[in-house]
Amino acid sequence: MRTSIMSRLYHRLERGIVPVLAVGGWELFSRSGILPPALLPAPSQVMIAWLDWIFHTDGNTQSYSGRWIWDITASALRVFSGFLLATSLGVAIGMAIGWSRRMENLFEPLLQMLRPIPPVSWIPLAIIWFGIADKPAIFLVFMGAFFPVLLSTIHGVKSCDRNLLRAGAMTGGTPAKLLLYIVFPAALPSIFSGLRIAIGSAWMLTVTAEMVAVKSGVGYVLWDSYYFLRYDIVIAAMVSIGLLGYLSDMMIKTIAARVLRWQNGSILRTREG
16 A cells, blocks of 8 residues: 555656756756846746736736736637637538548548648738737637647548448448447547647647737737847746646546546456456
């Protein structure tokens, strides 16, 4: 019992070894004088700015002081609006293309032409179409998240075990029932893999959009701080983005673990057998 507790404690501590060493090395390097402190603020300086940005401790971040929760809320709303739209359309279209050869022939050439276009190249058109507001940011998030979801869904559908489909058809299953009760559950592991890639792209794209198309959010704070040479706030914004992306990924992993519990049980039974 004690050995098991110590083992779990070690594994938890193990995850923090590299981050702690990286932060410690960064602190030492920043204080060594090799670079001016203004160009590479120490983690302690970044933390002071970050705490003021969050809690309005001493006002050193000036107009950003105490506004962190509003900035991350603005960014998160854009991220999840675009992400949910990309998920809905990506899964629906991916299921159709993966299931129907006719749908694949109709839509795949256009989608394969659009897929290599970098999402950031849509920024000028997004601003022209939607103006300077939330809509261009949501559109860019959608463009960045759509294709990972689409391709992972297509792969999941095409990888479905044909023996399951034959068994379902022999018991009188209609194409709609086969798609809903066999193909979609079988494709879920691949879909969730695509969702994890998509949420990372969503955070990257919303920050990019906020730098040029809106006047709020973490990306806007990052870019505005750069103009005023407040690199401590720039790094605090970068850390905030990384933290939010990490939490978003953990959320999807948690949902996937619950939804795919049947799969984990099946794998465990197979190994025991």
